Amino acid sequence: MWGAWVDSLGMRSVELSGLVAVITGGASGLGLATAERLVGQGASAVLLDMPTSNGEEQAKKLGKSCAFAPTDVTSEKDVQAALALAKEKFGRVDVAVNCAGIAVALKTYNVKRNQAHTLEDFQRVINVNLIGTFNVIRLVAGEMGQNEPDQEGQRGIIINTASVAAYEGQVGQAAYSASKGGIVGMTLPIARDLAPMGIRVITIAPGKPIPSLPHLGLGGIHGQLRGEAKQQQPSSIPGHREALQVGLGRGGDRVNMKARAGL
Numbered sequence: 001m002w003g004a005w006v007d008s009l010g011m012r013s014v015e016l017s018g019l020v021a022v023i024t025g026g027a028s029g030l031g032l033a034t035a036e037r038l039v040g041q042g043a044s045a046v047l048l049d050m051p052t053s054n055g056e057e058q059a060k061k062l063g064k065s066c067a068f069a070p071t072d073v074t075s076e077k078d079v080q081a082a083l084a085l086a087k088e089k090f091g092r093v094d095v096a097v098n099c100a101g102i103a104v105a106l107k108t109y110n111v112k113r114n115q116a117h118t119l120e121d122f123q124r125v126i127n128v129n130l131i132g133t134f135n136v137i138r139l140v141a142g143e144m145g146q147n148e149p150d151q152e153g154q155r156g157i158i159i160n161t162a163s164v165a166a167y168e169g170q171v172g173q174a175a176y177s178a179s180k181g182g183i184v185g186m187t188l189p190i191a192r193d194l195a196p197m198g199i200r201v202i203t204i205a206p207g208k209p210i211p212s213l214p215h216l217g218l219g220g221i222h223g224q225l226r227g228e229a230k231q232q233q234p235s236s237i238p239g240h241r242e243a244l245q246v247g248l249g250r251g252g253d254r255v256n257m258k259a260r261a262g263l
């Protein structure tokens with residue numbers, strides 16, 4: 001299944017042709033770029049994204065090897081239906097990439113407004129980013145477990161998306177950092193749970209902002225957050241300082257810029 005080769009730089013690459021992937025958040029940004037790459041290299045992909053997203057249109061653009069499954073990752077029913085679609089159209093699931101995510105930029109307590117971070121916002125971010133990721137993992141594992149193992153005993157791979165904010169969140173990122181820290185924290189136990197099934201589990205933690213998350217409705221306190229974020233110590237994590245500067249430096253839609261800066 002995963003015929004590997006070593007390229008001219010000595011890097012181990014993986015043959016993607018023929019693999020079947022499900023990609024959450026696949027209608028936009030990182031998820032869509034992942035789908036384009038996989039389909040471009042001969043894999044099939046099902047984009048799992050909100051019914052309100054333009055996943056249908058993006059899947060059509062990618063052609064016959066791609067399909068859209070309207071899915072809220074927090075819903076068991078939706079994710080099961082998406083996996084059934086993947087199986088019906090492409091026969092199995094080898095790869096799951098969890099990219100669906102949302103963010104808010106809210107302080108734990110806003111002194112100027114005399115206002116606490118709403119619990120609803122905190123719960124919403126945890127629900128989509130952390131619980132949604134776990135929901136997909138737990139259900140896709142059953143699907144992958146039905147695959148014939150390759151010569152190395154592997155049946156599939158699950159890739160999750162955390163963020164540098166899991167390790168070094170900024171002002172206003174309590175909910176987002178908690179959600180991404182949760183993804184980091186659950187990676188090892190889940191990998192240990194699924195290893196006997198031949199399913200690998202990894203998590204990436206991007207640090208540099210990709211110009212995305214365009215649709216987020218982040219209310220409120222961005223001017224204030226800008227000032228405070230600028231005063232913080234630059235991170236030792238490569239790319240993070242640049243991320244903050246890029247995000248804070250742009251004009252225009254400052255609300256969304258702040259979200260990008262913190263990612």
Ligand SMILES: NC(=O)c1ccc[n+]([C@@H]2O[C@H](COP(=O)([O-])OP(=O)(O)OC[C@H]3O[C@@H](n4cnc5c(N)ncnc54)[C@H](O)[C@@H]3O)[C@@H](O)[C@H]2O)c1
Pocket residue numbers: 024025026027028029030031048049050053071072073074098099100101102128132161162163164205206207208209210211212213214215260263
């Ligand atoms: N953009 C960055 O710089 C950056 C940096 C670090 C980490 N990340 C993480 O990478 C992932 C992708 O980010 P992006 O920049 O591509 O964002 P994006 O907004 O372009 O894509 C996120 C997608 O998730 C979908 N989504 C939201 N809630 C959903 C739900 N409940 N069910 C299904 N789909 C849902 C959205 O519709 C959207 O298409 C996110 O988890 C984000 O936190 C991004």
